[in-house]
Amino acid sequence: MSLQGLSFVTRPLSGWGRYPVERCHIFRPEKRAEVAAILASGAQRSYVSHGLGRSYGDAALNHDGGVLWHTRLNRLLSFEASSGVLECEAGTSLAEILQYFLPRGFFLTVTPGTKFVTVGGAIAADVHGKNHHKDGTFGNFLLDFKLLTPAGELMVCSPTSNPDIFWATLGGMGLTGVVLSARIRLRPVQSAYVWVDYQKARDLEEALRLMDESDYRYQYSVAWIDCLAAGKSLGRAVLMRGNHAPAEQLPSRVRNPLARPSQRSWNLAFDLPSRLLNSLTVGAFNALYYAWHRNVANQLVDFERFFYPLDAIENWNRLYGKRGFVQYQFALPLEGGHAGLTAILERLARSRRASFLGVLKRFGEANAGLLSFPLPGYTLALDLPVTNGLVPFLHELDRLVLSSGGRVYLAKDAVLNAESFASMYPKLEQFREIKHRLDPQGLLSSSMARRLGIVEK
């Protein structure tokens, strides 16, 4: 292997929340064989894979250690139109998949709220979307993947082949090995549009009632919640729920049902002052957002606007300025879920910490992923700017989440401590056992793994 394949760049790196920022040694392999060579080279003590950097915290960071950028290992390998099965390298982004396959009539069966995520990242976090109540997670449509183990072995993993490793890797934050390629099942669709019903809910109670009652009618369901509204308006929300639009139902002005509508995008080219987003400005925005929406049904919305509203603003994370922000997402089980959400929203409103709209969804059945986040119940995601006292505040929320039997989402997390993590994820011991078997030397490690006590410091 030539010397060039092992060169690296030492740079400060951060997740999407731009907090924390850590010095990492970044490798950028351009050939698949280089990944194994880098792992075997001894150039760094440990490595973690990095896709498009949309995890918010330190999941894809490795302080003073190696980081593998997969962005150039992004080739499409095969596609079978009859089954919708696509095989591609782990660095392929969901955006690329949509770019090439939506025109052919295929959509992602499960997609998170941004398309700038790699297939490898989607597996590592076992991402979910607005359709978990019907379809589950990304892993539910993952047929198999090829994992490069720390020992240098290439293993095919699926629910029937090396299943223990499959379920450890799904949601395993890249700690079991390096996923080099995967086969996923795409969903046939007739158009690039979704029929959406918008409904306002006065408060959390009404939002949850509406979701519980009628989510079954929708493939996709999400509620945008005003986290600053207090008192009677606690948890007032706008529900957006929809189904794929069949081609024959589209109005005649739509010439090509599968074409992406023209994409206007804006780029936030610089950081906004950190204090711009505070409880006053954000509170005002949230109130306006809620007021502006009306109860309307059967709105034809293009897939970009419905699934990826924030992707239109490149670098939207700059809204929070240089200090960055933390996204806090948690899931609560059905039983006691209402009460748990109410308690957390009340605590949040009292704190006057400026959270833009929170995102509320219902979760359906969990899968067998050992560290997979979703469990049947509710999930709420909020952005919080990094200001004084944020970490203790979040730990307080952690305790509230724990007392309701819930857990925090690792793909967003930046501050959870090892103790709380262990309580939230009862299958941690099983994961550790498989991890130790595959990686006794701890070749795969990340700042998150050490913070959460998954690996030794």
Place this chain on the structure above:
Amino acid sequence: MPSVLILGATSAIARAVAAEFASHRYDLILAGRDQEELSALAADLNLRYGVRTKTHLLDVLDLEGHEASLGTCLVEAGEALEGVVLLVGYLGDEAAARTDPREARRILDTNFTGCVLALNIIANHFEQRHKGFICAVSSVAGDRGRQSNYLYGSAKGALSIYLQGLRNRLHHSQVRVVTIKPGFVDTRMTFGRPKLFLLASPDRVARGIYQAVVRGKNVVYLPWFWRYIMLLVRAIPEGIFKRLRT
């Protein structure tokens, strides 16, 4: 549909060039040493652009084997083959090459001799047909020897001169010869190296290569400003240049 042969197809620039030609409806013949990478690349380009892709094993360093492997490849490509893009390069370890003749040979053979022997075969092929294009990627490093990469630079410089002569010879047969001189490009060749500037993306360079070919240019610096940077660099008197820490 017309086709193009790309030699050294597995590098980042080559991949971008292949994609650029494919997006303009060219079928692709991808030649290189690494079959696994070539197959993945061929599959990817076929899936993204819907063009036909073929792979061909070819090692520029296998100096005796060119006639057999490259010759066959050209014949098989048939009448549809419009031209060839040669993207073979090896930066090497110049420090090691000072004492290790094998490394020195490798730098020279990969960047010059191997390319020339391959280009000879390609030139003969197109000369007989009185049409086509030959595009080879040299480097700004070939414009002036400097202490940190003069083995690479001299090989690329020699390649540029060879291409000049070839351009002269083949002009009379209506075959275009295009010399591409990229500056610093963001690939594994430059990744992690300090003191680089104005790093261009492989996509940008690939677009420039495609434009240069279709517009029948002779010598193209990519991005364009390197032409003027190198003009200045070449203008520095040797008496001064030799004192610099380049």
